[in-house]
Amino acid sequence: MSAMTVESRLLSLLGMLAAGRTYTAGELGAHFGVTPRSVRRDIASLRELGYVIESLPGATGGYRAHSRTVLPPLQLQTGEALATAVGLSLLNGAGLSTTDVESATAKLRTMLPPVMHRTIGDISTAVSVLPGHEPGVDMTAVMTTTSAIASRNVLTFAHEKRRPTRSETRSETTQRRVEPVRMVVLGGHWYLYGWDLTRSDWRVFRLDRMSEIHETTFAFAPRDHPDAEVAVSSAVTTAAYRHTVILEVDATVAETKAWFPTRTATITNSGDGARVEFGVEDLAWAAVITAATPVDFRVIEPPELLDALRDLGQRAAQVSRTGSTEMVAAERSEQ
Known part of the structure; x- marks a missing residue:
């Protein structure tokens, strides 16, 4: 055989073994039209080049490329x-x-x-990120996390949780052991959704607040889990805030997304309309958002939002009459 034929066979052999299936020397020899002895020589050549080829004993044994083997030379067409x-x-x-x-x-x-x-x-040079909108994550963190998801290996990391107060934002860092399920990108941030072994619950973690990320060798069996994208959306748009606002609007989900982007609200079907859930720190701001909804709607929660809407209506009425909020401020000071 020519040298080119041998090289081609080695590349094809490596590709078959890297697929994860185990082949015997006889099966490989029959596939390539060579003897099992030639196959064993090919395996030895690949090992000399640094590829990790496992030999599995027994009647059902054979050869298989290790999952961590280096990539073979890629034969890409121009378009690829x-x-x-x-x-x-x-x-x-x-x-x-x-x-x-x-x-x-x-x-x-x-x-x-x-x-x-x-x-x-x-x-x-056609893609750029405005200052302050960088993803805040690096490729190593992404690759380590996605590798653990694909391999179903437990992931360990340090997680920083920030708790805003009226005067400052406090942070607390804890060590976490997680069975990772999915990476979700929402609102310019990367989130990990997985089963927190320490908390015994499903949790959402922002990747830019994770450090010391390490993929362990401890494999885990898949668990039945809620929809990862819905869980992340809910955690980001509602759970992280002091108040949760729930509205029912007379519009389709697609129409509602034009007024409430999915990065700021969780939108689901509700009868003939849509259900909108979003979180806010200040109900006065929620009143502005709610009042601006251009279709009929109903406030489901919280009841305190009705008071905020009433105050907003009085304020808007004063501005429409006088062009100023000063009268409203004066009237309130007299009360």
């Missing part, structure tokens, strides 16, 4: 290489750049025709 380079450039523009992203982009550029080199450079 361009799509990959675009994805890397977008990560860089979104503030998730690392030296690995930069080096991978540089390597992919060498695979592309010269006319596409400028395209990749233009794309890398």
Whole structure:
């Protein structure tokens, strides 16, 4: 056989083994049209190159590539290489750049025709993040967390919880052990949803408030769990605030999302209309948001919102008559 044929066979062999299935030397030999002895030589060659190939004994044993093996050389077509380079450039523009992203982009550029080199450079500058809106996470944190999700391994990390008060924001850091289920991006932040082994409950964690992230080797069995996206939306839009406002509006869910974006409210079907839940620290502000709803609605909770709406109505009426709120302020001082 020519050297090229052997190299092609090694790449195909590595791809089959990395898929997770176990093959015997006989099965592999029959697939490639070579003897089991040749297969064993190929396995030895791959191991010399640094690939971790497991040998499983017994009648049902055989060969399998270790799940942590390094990636084989990729044979990408031009379109595939361009799509990959675009994805890397977008990560860089979104503030998730690392030296690995930069080096991978540089390597992919060498695979592309010269006319596409400028395209990749233009794309890398087409996405930017305004100051103060950076994701606050790095690629290492994302990769470690998503790896634990995919492998169903327990994740440990330090989590900072912030508690706002009237005068300041206090923070508390605790060590957590979590069975990670899903990563959800909402409102410009990355959230981890998983089963907190310490609290024995489902919890939501903001990735930029997690540190010392470590994927353990302790595997866990999947649990039945609520919808991760709904759970994250609820935790972010309602649970984190002092007051929870619940409205029923005479509009479809799609129409309601135009007035209450999903990054600020949880919106679900409710009979012929939609149910809106959102959290606020100040009911006076909730009254402004509620009053601006352009369709018929009903206040379900909290009853205190009705008082806030009444005060807002009086204030609006005064401004509509005089163009000022000063009279309202004077009247209140006399009461």
